[in-house]
Amino acid sequence: MTKTTHKFFILSILIPFFTFGQIDKKATKETKALYKNLKKISKSKILFGHQHATEYGHGWMGDTDRSDVKSVTGSHPAVIGIDFSGLSGRPKEAIEKTKETLRKNVVDTYERGGVTTVAWHFSNPASKGGFYWRDSISAPAISLIKVGGSHHQQYKEILQTLGDFAHSVKAKDGKLAPMLFRPFHEFDGGWFWWGKPHCSREDFMEVWQFTVSYLRDSLNVHNFIYTFSPDNKFASEEEFLERYPGDDWVDMVGMDNYGDFGRDGKYNLESGIKKLKIVSDYAIKANKLAAFTETGLESIPNLTWWTESLLKALKAEKMRLSYVLVWRNDRNSKTHFYAPYPDQVSVPDFIKFYNDPYTLFEKDLKRIYHRKFLGFL
Template sequence: MTKRLLCALLAAVLCAAAYSQTPESAHAAKLDAKRASLLRYLKSVADSDRYLSGQRWSKPDWDEIKAQTGKLPAIMCVEYCAYEGNQKLNGGKAIQWREINPVANKHWNAGGLVRITCHFPNPYMEDGGGLRTRLGDGGEKLFSAESSPEKTRWLGMLAEVANGVKDLNKHGVVPIFGPMHEMNGGWFWWGSTLPTAAQRKRWDQIYSALEKNGCRAVWLNALSPQIPIDEKNGPDFGKMDVIGCDVYGFKSANNLGAVKDKAEIAERRGKIFTLSEFGAYSAHNPQDDREFGTYDLTELIRQMDAHCPRAYGAVFWAGPWGIHRSKNAKEFMNDKKIITLPDATYEGK
């Protein structure tokens, strides 16, 4: 075969490949590249001596952070479930992405990152709520081959969450997505009161719902500290990118050695690590704590340096756990080691 003919054939193949790429496949390829870029960025921050700041979204809280510190967090954590799954819906929708996505889009475009949490209402409850109500049958109805009202409600919620993530993707946002958080604890309906195999199936269902809808996200498994997990039979590590640890309480905030076991799992499994939630006061009734309002936020930097230097950051919870409710918020947010808005930018975003 002559060199000229070979070049002509190669050119024809390349042209055919270019024309065969549909707008949908081109968009998917672009999202894949954006997801890979986000993962590289998170890994680069984890490998540095800096940390991404983050907080649960609440406009009054964020306004107060700005007023106190002159800065805003780099990571905006938004909730997709109405009433955080803890109240009756009264006929309303369980999933509220249409209300929150515009806020998330704006934050992303301003130089920030977006994280999604889902406090799913209990699908065994006809009108929502039941966040902390155990499933009597271990959740069998949710993945049974037989149809049921419970399964219909559950799959409907997953489909709507996938629609929300796809809408973010359409606007160029690749979120950090962390469903079934703290599943190694027993307080949420998806938690350790379920068999480990059922938790794995539940994670698979959520993962499949997003994949089937063409969604792109960075997957976060946010765990509680000092409670062991079943690495062999729990959710598939191949279906997560980040392992996090949710830390609450004044004692733990002053000694982050509590996260050691989860940070070690992340390292062993080749995953990125983060403080997926942080609150310096009790998870329940924090304002009753004797120490409420006295935590020195600059101590968090020292604790992360000492106990989880490979974490990419920390996301504070809202309200009494927020950045604005502890001491030295301005010093913390203006420390050279803390990344704030609009500096969560990187090549390929």
């Protein structure tokens, strides 16, 4: 091998590590540290998350420093899910009120040392029907909000609102709280207006790329980690990546999967594990983060679901997953909840899940936003 050939051989090995990884080279120090530390954690542990955990829970809403998970274990979840659903398609006053509520939530989570992940149940900007696809009501808006589309300017204004919010989450230390931003989730299904039956692959990828570029490069949002998460309608890496916008546009890959984990009484853990491994393997190959972005068993009637279904799947195949998040606990419904509350039947098993060395909750984290991460307690 000549000296020149050797040089290009070395470069061919190193280029992927320079090209892939975190996509915002101007990300804040805290965001870069979070990205790095989530990758480190995923090698041996996993963060537990719960959607809307501190906003409301089973039979309550708006209480200070409360979550159903904390009421059961003494600790909030390590990952708190919020939603940008209220930041468009509503009167300006309502949007401003929502922004302030969310801002406090994000800052409080950051200051406690937890992590915020953001879903976006985005109301259709081109028609009525909300974020769900409604036959004869919903417009196929992905093609309309892309560059050159009839609603592109409106979409830019919506992204401006998101950008303003991202710049507002400043904590007492003067730093902006990082967020894991997960737009257009479950896009491989048809229940949302951005779903696969309602837009072309090319338009979906173009809108994703524009969204990241506009927030990052035009609006100077540098505290987002961008997460790509289909539902579970894939059985191979090729199917998983069918609408993937490219490694230059994604920080974290994930999957939402309720169907293999007990929905309607149906379990297929082998399939669920296979899909999680596809996600984890791709993240390792592309030098990305990976996560189990949504799952859960509504009402948790299975007394050992936490250890015999979820934990067993997470520990299989030596996967590298940064976090797992279960869905929300409705404050009014007696059946719509995904994390236990005091005296719920799965509490004893959830305590075992909590005490397992593999799972991390908020109390376990220490300096996750610092380059010199002190690990977990």
